[in-house]
Amino acid sequence: MMLAIQEYAMDLLLEAHQTELPIDIASLVQHLDVRLVPYSKARKILDALSFWEYAQTVKGLSFQLADGLYVCYSDRLSLIERRSVIMHELGHIYLKHLSYGGILGKSASKAQEDAQEQEANTFALCALAPIDLLMRRGITSSDEIQRTCRLSAADARIVAAHIAAQRKPKFIKRPSPALICIIVMLVAITAVFSSVPRNTVNPPSAGSVYVTKAGSCYHRSDCYQIVGSETIVLSEEAAIGSGYEPCKSCHPEK
Numbered sequence: 001m002m003l004a005i006q007e008y009a010m011d012l013l014l015e016a017h018q019t020e021l022p023i024d025i026a027s028l029v030q031h032l033d034v035r036l037v038p039y040s041k042a043r044k045i046l047d048a049l050s051f052w053e054y055a056q057t058v059k060g061l062s063f064q065l066a067d068g069l070y071v072c073y074s075d076r077l078s079l080i081e082r083r084s085v086i087m088h089e090l091g092h093i094y095l096k097h098l099s100y101g102g103i104l105g106k107s108a109s110k111a112q113e114d115a116q117e118q119e120a121n122t123f124a125l126c127a128l129a130p131i132d133l134l135m136r137r138g139i140t141s142s143d144e145i146q147r148t149c150r151l152s153a154a155d156a157r158i159v160a161a162h163i164a165a166q167r168k169p170k171f172i173k174r175p176s177p178a179l180i181c182i183i184v185m186l187v188a189i190t191a192v193f194s195s196v197p198r199n200t201v202n203p204p205s206a207g208s209v210y211v212t213k214a215g216s217c218y219h220r221s222d223c224y225q226i227v228g229s230e231t232i233v234l235s236e237e238a239a240i241g242s243g244y245e246p247c248k249s250c251h252p253e254k
Contacts, residue, residue, distance in 0.1 A: 002126075002162065005095075005119055009126035012094050021137075022150045023128055025086055032093060034062075034069045036086065042072045049102060060085040062092050062104040069093055080152055084124055091123030092116065125151075129159040131166065140164070209236050209252045211244055223250035 016031035018024060029036050039046070039055055045065075046052040055061060059081065060073040071089040073082060091097075092104040097116045100106035105120060107113040129149040134140065139148055140163050146156035209218040210231040218239035219226050225247060234242070236252065246253040 002122060005122040006126045006131060008095060009091075009123050010130055010132060012090075012127060013130060019133060021130075021133060021139075021148050023130070025083055025090075028090055028127070029071070029086070032069070032090060034071050034090065034093065037070060037072050038075045039072055040075050042070070045070070046072065051103065054103070060089050062089040063099070063102050064104070080150055083128060083150060084152070084155065087124035087127050088120045091120035091127070095119055095123060125155055125159060129155070131159065131163055134159070135163060135167070140167070207236055208233050209239050209244075210234075211239055211242075216243075216245060217247040218244040218252055219247045220250040220252045223247055223252075225249055 012028065012031075013019065013023065016028050018027055026036075037045075043052065046055050049063065051061065051063070055072065055074075058074075059077060060071065062069065062071045064070070071086060071093075073085050073089075077085060089104070095116075097105045097120070098107055098112070100108055100113075105113065105116045107116065129145055129151055134145060134148075139145060140160060142153070142156040142160040145151060145159050146153055149156070149159075151159070208221075210221055210223070210226055211218045211234060212226055212229045212231055215226075215229075217225075218234065218236065234244075
């Protein structure tokens with residue numbers, strides 16, 4: 001899931017032209033056409049929707065009205081917490097999460113609600129600390145990530161762990177014992193055949209003559225008497241020295 005949500009988060013950043021760190025959340029809010037309101041200024045709306053009591057139990061929530069999307073957050077949050085909560089709610093919006101009772105990310109199914117919350121948490125982390133951008137800039141330690149992205153120490157450690165996992169070298173799967181045996185046998189057979197001496201015949205040079213294993217004469221290459229026979233190439237001197245006589249048909253001595 002991490003890699004898929006990471007891609008969604010990066011898509012949003014690129015759409016909003018956010019490739020510098022720290023990420024400018026206001027630009028993302030504007031890009032998604034969201035109304036960002038603290039609880040203190042959203043009291044009337046939250047009361048009208050019967051959300052106020054629920055809002056006191058959570059750091060933020062998002063919903064849609066006829067005039068657009070809203071993200072509301074607690075006034076008591078620190079800057080770092082506020083960034084994380086707002087990005088979490090933007091995750092519900094961008095990932096098109098289902099709503100229940102009008103609140104995005106809520107569900108009648110506890111399992112589905114938990115899954116949507118986990119996706120929004122992951123989205124917030126990947127959008128605030130884009131792993132691709134961090135790796136390109138060589139920012140990999142949790143301390144650097146915390147300072148650069150304005151994250152909590154705990155979130156920075158999580159991002160650093162994901163970066164370390166993505167940078168880990170991938171090892172080639174070890175071949176099976178059967179495949180190793182086959183490779184060893186092929187290497188051995190190749191070595192045996194490589195060590196077998198091969199009969200090599202020097203290419204004929206000027207003054208070369210041809211003899212056959214059964215014949216007693218040496219011949220020219222075009223002599224009809226050796227056509228179709230297996231021949232051996234010798235110098236004329238070697239042929240004479242070996243006791244061969246010149247063929248009386250092709251006269252190789254001339």
